[in-house]
Amino acid sequence: MLSGFTLVRNAVSLDYPIVPAIRSILAVCDEVVVNVGRSEDGTRDLVAAIGDPRVRILDREWDFSRGSEALARETDRAMAACRGAWGLYIQADEVLHESGAALLAEKVREWDGDARVEGLLVDYLHFYGDFDTVATDRHWYRREVRVVRLGREVRSYQDAQGFRVGPGLRRVRARATGARMFHYGWARAAGSARRKREASRAIFRGAALRPEPAISERLAWTPLLRCFTGTHPQAARDWIAARQGAPVVLGPRYFRLHHLRYYLSDWLERLTGARLFEHRNYVEV
Template sequence: MLSGFTLVRNAINLNFPIVATVRSVLEVCDEVVVNVGKSDDATRDVVAGIDDPRVRIVDSVWDMSKGDDTLALETQRAMDACRGSWGIYIQADEVLHETGARVLKEKVAEWDRDERVEGLLVNYLHFYGGFDRVATNRRWYRREVRCIRLGKNILPFEGAQGFRVGPGLRKVRARPTDAQMFHYGWARPARDMNEKFQITQNMYPWAAERLERKRQRDTLEWIPLLRPFTGSHPAAAREWIAACAQQPPIEVAPPRFKPAHLRYYISDWIERLTGARVFEFRNYVVV
């Protein structure tokens, strides 16, 4: 049995593509567990409206004062409710491309009997300031574990970006795949990005001043190595993307090069030459 799991709160206020998120993994999962935090909008009704018997809602109340730990704890709650032996994890601002969903299902079957393999990697596209450009410098992770064995002491780690194993927090042993995850968290319209910064201020009070400056700006900060995207978006996300296009977009500020940016260009040059990303942070070990 293959489970999917995710978590969401205030999906309407924050304009998360939660319907697309869930549908993108429903294509290959026997169940999808959605941890729905108590919200200030009709998020639960939206999830229930997907109207598929494979979708199981777990109602919860999140303690937002715990920062990153909140997301890890609530991801664990969703994991614990899964009944499968493997689980595909997806965040509420992500959509898995349909070809990637099928790849993950095939790879689970291929590697299920190899106990060395604890997880499967997906490749990431991080959209920034719209749906036609992606962030590619080394501060944005290229790959992450998004399919894991369940019930094997594998735990969400640091805001649930990834996972670790056991009390010693060993890195997950994972196999690469060609599956693609589309991350839209930084691509939403201007109003939604403003709301994002407000919520983040409440979660991370130690960074409130910096986040408030971001919130008050009308643009996203320019970052090095933004590149055009000319491929196709997941079918599940297209209706949501079309709706976003009806709202004022978030603009990216004009380029403003800083000496500190030079390291990103050097790193990118090495990666293009060798395929290796220097100083890359990984939650996993490739096996």
């Protein structure tokens, strides 16, 4: 049995593609557990309206007294409610391509008997500003664990980007699959991007106690933005079509000395396939 799990809060006001996200993994999951934090914008109704009996909602009051660790704790609660032997995790601003969903299901079956494998990796496309531009510098992670073997002391880590194992927080033993995850968290018009940054600031520990500069309507320019020429996941196409043409305001291009390391790293990665000093929550087996 393959379970899916995710968590979401205020998806309507923050314009998260939670319905496409859930639908993209329902294609291969026997159930999808959705931890819905108390929201003020109808998020629970939006999830319930999917109308699939495989979707199970956990109604939760998220405690942000310890900042972004709340995301890991609530992810663990969703994972603990799964009934399968493997769990497919997706975040509220991610959508799994249908080719990748089929590939992950195939690899779960293939590697289920190999006890060394605790997780499966997906490759990321990080959209930035719009749905035709991807951010590619080393600041953006290339791969992350999105399928885990359940019941092995695997737990969500820090702000829930990845997973670790046991009380010692060992890195997950994982294998690459070639499945593609589309990350739309920064494919936003200016106003939506500002609301997301405001929400992110609010959950980080101590943020409310520190003086902060005003949040700009603009998305800051970042090095190594590239055009995307492929196809988006089928589950996301209606959601994308409804947002095409929304005004996006990128900040002006600029150069800082530390940008040199991004360009150098990109050149070496294209030459060798390796990304130097890459942060990983996993080790490949």
